[in-house]
Amino acid sequence: MTHLSDTLLLHVEGLGKHYNGNRAIENINLRLPKGIVHALIGENGAGKSTLIKLLTGLVRPSAGTIVWKEKEVIFKSPQSAIQEGIVAVHQELTLVDTLTVCENIWLGREPRTRLGTIDFAAMERESKRLMQELDIHIPTGEKVKHLSIADKQLVELIKAIAHDPQLLILDEATSTLGEKEVDKIYQVVLKFKQQGKSVLFVSHRMKEIFQFCDTCSIFKDGMHVTDGLIGDLTSSRIIEYMTGRDISQTYPPKLKDMDPVNKERFNTGPILEVKGLFTRSGLQNVNLSLYPGEIVGIGGLQGHGQSELIQALFGLEQITEGSIAVNGRSVKLNKPLSAIREGIQLVPQDRKTEGLFVELDVAENLIPCSLDRISKGPVLNRRAKTQAVKAMIEKLSIKVASETQVVKLLSGGNQQKIALGKWLLKDAKVLMLIEPTRGIDIKTKMEISALLRKLASEGYGVIVSTNEMNELIGLSDRVLIMFEKQTVNELKDGDITEQNILNAAFGKRGMAYEQR
Incomplete structure (x- = not known):
């Protein structure tokens, strides 16, 4: 792979992770110089998330090495990765709704006064400084539960930046954002590059990959397929590497x-x-x-x-x-x-908190809106329930082990199908x-x-x-x-x-x- 800098921040070689003998990723190699924005590209299940978990201390590798700033490391926890300067912003929000923006940014590492009490003034002052530096305008005293999903994602970014990382991992962090907010993140990324810091960028939006990134690695089925300069690739070529299909096949006939x-x-x-x-x-x-x-x-x-x-x-x-x-x-x-x-039925943007009961199983998520169809008075007709659920799983090609599988364990695509399927059972x-x-x-x-x-x-x-x-x-x-x-x-x-x-x-x- 061609480098834009000779100084390596991160070097991954032969990295692998297996769960009960099943391969998640295998023989992954990555060389990340300082001052580079590098895209990790691949379908869900291709290995991107597993690599990020290894780099952020959520899991330990089964094989291979991670060299961080010229020192071989194994991160034992997310906190150890953060202390070394690796911080991730994920698609899934981690904020506490009942706390303010400022309290969320400093949660768990609040500055202290000489008396040992929380220094709220310092928290507020530093939060506003970060907001101003990033050109983000969200009231620091606002409860997070009152913010839009896009603003919550920006708060997650500020929280990560507050750690002053050397490597920022943006894992689908732009997926909820509009063009204006995406541009703010782009400006943050440019500042990172200018400071000699690096970014690992994960997105399914091709436009953002070409806008943000200098280089990329493409994954398929847990294996490294290719890497190179973004400028040497096209959207069509990337999709062919990922799927074996041409981009024109993405959308069906109108x-x-x-x-x-x-x-x-x-x-x-x-x-x-x-x-x-x-x-x-x-x-x-x-x-x-x-x-x-x-x-x-x-x-x-x-x-x-x-x-x-x-x-x-x-x-x-x-x-x-x-x-x-x-x-x-x-x-x-x-x-x-x-x-x-x-x-008239709605599948909301945040399917996990507004569209599904993720702790319940597939059947319990599909039937709550159509109980009148599968009940005789107050008594649930279990046979009718089973038939309705199985028919919907088949109709929507929902990939599940059984109707009793817990929804939170399913992929995002299958969760979306379930959020849609519950309304189809309601005669939408x-x-x-x-x-x-x-x-x-x-x-x-x-x-x-x-x-x-x-x-x-x-x-x-x-x-x-x-x-x-x-x-x-x-x-x-x-x-x-x-x-x-x-x-x-x-x-x-x-x-x-x-x-x-x-x-x-x-x-x-x-x-x-x-x-x-």
Whole structure:
């Protein structure tokens, strides 16, 4: 591999990890110079997470060596890795919701006064300094439970930076962020490079890999496939290394590409129609229509009303003006139960805390919304339950050992399928998903995308809100763009391009909306 610096910060050679004789990774080699941003690329299960666990002291290697700053080491715990200057920011949040931003940043290592008490003034002062240095604006006294997921992820980053690491590991840390927040992290990464520090970067977003990284290692099935300079690779080539497939196969054919006989089935009125919607949270004159068989994407810059629109359609926002109709019939969606009864269902962004009971098993997660269908009065029909659960596992190709497997042990893709499946058992008409492939590898993205298209082809209407440009373009039959909490443009067919989406996202209205 070609280096941009001759001074090695980290050298991994022949690294392997086995669990009960089963290979997680084997013979991994990595040379990381100072001042480099290096991407770890591969599908879920390819070995990236295992390598990160070895580098951060969560597990110990079965074979091979780790040389850190010219000294062979074995990190016995995450704390020992942190003390040596290796800190990771993961996709999964570790913050305590009931504490403030400042308290979370210094949790477990609070500065002390001469009397031995916690020096809250020093905590506050240092937190604000870090915020200013990183150009992040989050109130340090705010309880974390009141923050958005994106802001929580930024607090995780600040918490890591407060350790002054020599190697920062960003493990899907940008997966919940919009373009503005991603750019903040990019600026932090640039400062790291300038200071001679290094970053290991994990992301399933190709755009970020090419924006952030100098070099990369590509993994497949626990093995090192290749490495090199990012500038020598293309997205298509990387995906071929990862999966053996061409990038054009990532998304399934759209509604417009269906044969005429199948398309004719969906020549009906809208399944969902929103006109002139205003909400207490600030949505203004939002208009949307959704037809059976299609996938409508909701796009725009972070914070311009996409989440509020989805929440309003699920009865989580107070609607002050406008109308909503389901199959031509006017409805009031003043609470989630109202939306559910109308067949409007939501798969939230944070599936683990808002969409699933991760400590329970697969069956217990699939059936809670459809107990009326599998019960006789107050008595659960166990046979009907088993049949319904097995049918849904088969329908969605959920990879589980059995219906009694605990959900937290499943991959992100299978968890997402379960979060979706519970609504399909409830006779959904409209399926709404926020960031449906967040933190999911390319192969599983293909599966989720194909599944959503299959469900649309069965007559469901699907709404997808995503910050990922490729997903918005590749999955949507139509794209609705929001700016300043208004719908400003609607794109379809060949007009769904990155340039048109960005123009609308920055406030350039489409002709159809100018005339309203």
